[in-house]
Amino acid sequence: xxxxxxxxxxxxxxxxxxxxxxxxxxxxxxxxxxxxxxxxxxxxxxxxxxxxxxxxxxxxxxxxxxxxxxxxxxxxxxxxxxxxxxxxxxxxxxx
Amino acid sequence: xxxxxxxxxxxxxxxxxxxxxxxxxxxxxxxxxxxxxxxxxxxxxxxxxxxxxxxxxxxxxxxxxxxxxxxxxxxxxxxxxxxxxxxxxxxxxxxxxxxxxxxxxxxxxxxxxxxxxxxxxxxxxxxxxxxxxxxxxxxxxxxxxxxxxxxxxxxxxxxxxxxxxxxxxxxxxxxxxxxxxxxxxxxxxxxxxxxx
Numbered sequence: 076x077x078x079x080x081x082x083x084x085x086x087x088x089x090x091x092x093x094x095x096x097x098x099x100x101x102x103x104x105x106x107x108x109x110x111x112x113x114x115x116x117x118x119x120x121x122x123x124x125x126x127x128x129x130x131x132x133x134x135x136x137x138x139x140x141x142x143x144x145x146x147x148x149x150x151x152x153x154x155x156x157x158x159x160x161x162x163x164x165x166x167x168x169x170x
Numbered sequence: 171x172x173x174x175x176x177x178x179x180x181x182x183x184x185x186x187x188x189x190x191x192x193x194x195x196x197x198x199x200x201x202x203x204x205x206x207x208x209x210x211x212x213x214x215x216x217x218x219x220x221x222x223x224x225x226x227x228x229x230x231x232x233x234x235x236x237x238x239x240x241x242x243x244x245x246x247x248x249x250x251x252x253x254x255x256x257x258x259x260x261x262x263x264x265x266x267x268x269x270x271x272x273x274x275x276x277x278x279x280x281x282x283x284x285x286x287x288x289x290x291x292x293x294x295x296x297x298x299x300x301x302x303x304x305x306x307x308x309x310x311x312x313x314x315x316x317x318x319x320x321x322x323x324x325x326x327x328x329x330x331x332x333x334x335x336x337x338x339x340x341x342x343x344x345x346x347x348x349x350x351x352x353x354x355x356x357x358x359x360x361x362x363x364x365x366x
Contacts, residue, residue, distance in 0.1 A: 080175075087173050087181060094185035099256050106253040110188045138250070160182070166175040 078162035081155055083128050088113050088121045093156050096131060096148040104144035122146060130155060189254070196308070197356035199241065204348030206237040211341040219334050234277075258307055269300045290336040294324035294343050301347050312354050316347030 084090050091111045096102060108118050125131045130152035134145045148156070210229040217226035273296060280289050298320035305313025323339045 080178075085173060085178065087177070090178055090181050091185050094182045095189060098186050098189040099254050100260055101255040103253040110185065163175055163178055167179065 078165045080162055081159045083124065083130070084155065084159045088117065089125055092121060092125060093130065093148065093152065096146060097153065097156055101145050101147045104146065107146060195356065195359040197352045197359065198244065200348045200352035200355065202240060203237060204344045204352055206233045207344040208341045208349060209233060211337045215334055215337040218337065262304070262307065265303055269296065272296055286333070287331045288328065290340045291324040291327035294320045294327065294340060297343060297347055298324065310351070310355060312351035316351050319343060319346040
């Protein structure tokens with residue numbers, strides 16, 4: 076039986092962001108932008124949605140007078156990502 | 171356009187492999203310190219064995235501070251350039267700190283306590299620990315072989331007390347543990363970059 080997929084994660088860019096953050100401790104916005112190939116505007120919107128859901132934390136600061144945005148996955152984010160992957164398996168198993 | 175389950179799996183795989191391929195070129199510090207210790211030890215050996223020069227250990231006093239300055243500048247610069255913090259990177263920092271503190275303790279206290287017989291072999295034991303751990307974490311076998319070489323040479327030096335032999339052995343230890351594996355690491359990094 077197919078299990079419901081978390082709609083917040085079942086989106087190409089948000090899932091890409093979460094997949095990047097699950098394998099690292101912390102990543103800068105520019106790193107995520109480069110790896111996902113997304114536009115800064117779109118990425119900001121999706122990161123904000125993940126932050127609102129409590130899946131990631133976003134830390135804004137400055138480095139050498141330039142704004143610096145660092146993203147980190149939360150425990151809730153890890154748990155939801157694991158559940159998403161687990162549920163995804165039910166779709167991919169041969170019938 | 172609908173985002174289906176197969177595409178979701180592809181996204182996950184692609185992103186995880188992208189963080190894996192983003193490994194930094196770590197060879198610089200292995201090569202820097204490998205060459206510094208190698209040149210200092212060989213020059214020290216030459217001055218000791220073939221000249222009457224009183225201050226035969228002077229190469230260390232010149233080269234080590236240069237190495238420390240380059241390492242500090244490089245460390246500050248790479249911290250500024252660091253855009254992603256990995257779990258491996260964070261654990262390596264603890265190991266590097268432990269290694270450096272141990273090196274500093276030995277460098278300052280052993281000569282003060284006149285412990286010259288054990289001086290170089292103790293360095294080799296520390297090199298071996300560092301090489302073994304970093305070889306394991308980076309999954310890079312040449313460092314593991316380098317560690318074994320350093321353990322063997324250290325063992326021989328603890329038994330065979332001869333300053334000249336110790337200097338030749340430490341240069342051999344860094345050649346096999348740092349310089350050769352350092353160039354191999356650089357080559358494998360360049361190959362990965364070309365492939366990516």
